[in-house]
Amino acid sequence: MxxxxxxxxxxxxxxxxxxxxxxxxxxxxxxxxxxxxxxxxxxxxxxxxxxxxxxxxxxxxxxxxxxxxxxxxxxxxxNMTGGRTRGWWEEYREILPAEFLDVAELEHHALAMRVACAIHMPGLLQTPEHARAVFKDVVPPYDPPEVEHLLSFRIKRQAVIYGEQPTPLSTVIHEAALRIGFGGRKVARAQLEHLLDMSERDHIDVRVIPFGTGSYPSSGSGIIYFEAEVSQLDTVQLDTDTFSGYVGSQPQLVRYRAVLDRLEETALTSAKSRDLMHNIAQSM
Missing domain, CATH: 1.10.260.40 (lambda repressor-like DNA-binding domains)
Structure with missing residues (x-):
């Protein structure tokens, strides 16, 4: 095309x-x-x-x-002009749906990201084995070639949190996501150990909302908040059972900034989150 x-x-x-x-x-x-x-x-x-x-x-x-x-x-x-960015994701143009490529482009341009997950690990922090297990669990199932395309795409997306100028990433993960155990005990433990390693990096903050807290302000929605050069141009990706898409109006941005603030306030501190992740990994 x-x-x-x-x-x-x-x-x-x-x-x-x-x-x-x-x-x-x-x-x-x-x-x-x-x-x-x-x-x-x-x-x-x-x-x-x-x-x-x-x-x-x-x-x-x-x-x-x-x-x-x-x-x-x-x-x-x-700075948003110049037509379509010719990023690495364009090689997947005829392979994956356009919404996958949109995520990669937004991640590429974001100055920082905030993520909230209730069931799944943040995509940028998933191991290849964990990601493959998640893709194989989708209903209706992907064909094996589709799984491999999705896997390579996800791993390439993770480049934004590596390198000399990595993008700052703040995440809030519910304990449920830590315990589901996609791929079995070995894969799940390796995923938790990877999450622990990544949480030690200066530009990555991982916080956990434990069971028994009695609150989860986003009601289970997956949220990725992309911060732009000015707050008016921030973008939010939402992922629920009934809706997957993007919002960017000022009232919506204000709302989801507040939701993420509430989630971070509800979560354990970074240090206590690491302790919990370590304990769960050791129990597997």
């Missing part, structure tokens, strides 16, 4: 949505904005839908027409 015909990524859609928000805040219709910009109404609509590549200069021009004086926001929006 030619690049121009590819559906917009979540990141491109977000850029377009923010430009639309600026236009609406200026109380301009798409037709009025097009006239001021010397473009067609359909071009403005296509930009706002994320379907038309937009340059940094065009973003700055539109922001100026819309009277936006928030220079940090305009700079951050300009």
């Amino acid at each position: 030619p690049p121009s015909k590819l559906p917009p990524t979540i990141r491109q859609q977000r850029l377009g949505a923010e430009l639309r928000r600026l236009r609406e805040h200026a109380q301009l219709s798409a037709t009025q904005a097009a006239r001021l910009h010397g473009a067609t109404q359909s071009r403005i609509s296509s930009i706002e839908g994320g379907g038309y590549p937009v340059s940094a200069d065009r973003v700055r021009t539109l922001a100026r027409l819309y009277g936006c004086s928030d220079h940090r926001l305009v700079d951050a929006l300009a």
Whole structure:
């Protein structure tokens, strides 16, 4: 599929949505904005839908027409331009669903991430053996080649937490996820030992909500919070039995920041979380 015909990524859609928000805040219709910009109404609509590549200069021009004086926001929006990022994930374009690639692109650009898990280990902290066991447990089952593609994709995603400038990662995991034991005792113990090792890194914080706490503010939802250059451009991925997708409106961002804050307050400290993980691993 030619690049121009590819559906917009979540990141491109977000850029377009923010430009639309600026236009609406200026109380301009798409037709009025097009006239001021010397473009067609359909071009403005296509930009706002994320379907038309937009340059940094065009973003700055539109922001100026819309009277936006928030220079940090305009700079951050300009940095989101340039069309589809040609990252490593593009090699999976014809292999995996687009939503998998969107996660990798968001992780690549995030300045920091916050994750909450009730049942599964955070994908960025899974061992290959644990991840394979999880993929094999999906209903309906994946074919063996699909499992291997998903596995290699997940492991490549983990590059963001390694290297000279790794992305800071804060996670809250319920004790249930530590005890399910995907793949059997040997795999489960190796996964816990890996989690312990990773939690010792300066840029990774792992906290556990133990059984008996009596509270889990997110009601079991899997949450990944991607922090951007400015908080207005943060993005949240939600994963539940009934919904899997992205949210980014200001009320939603405020809500999920509060949810994650509550989860971190409910969880054990990092040190006590490591003690619990160590005890569970030793019991396997």
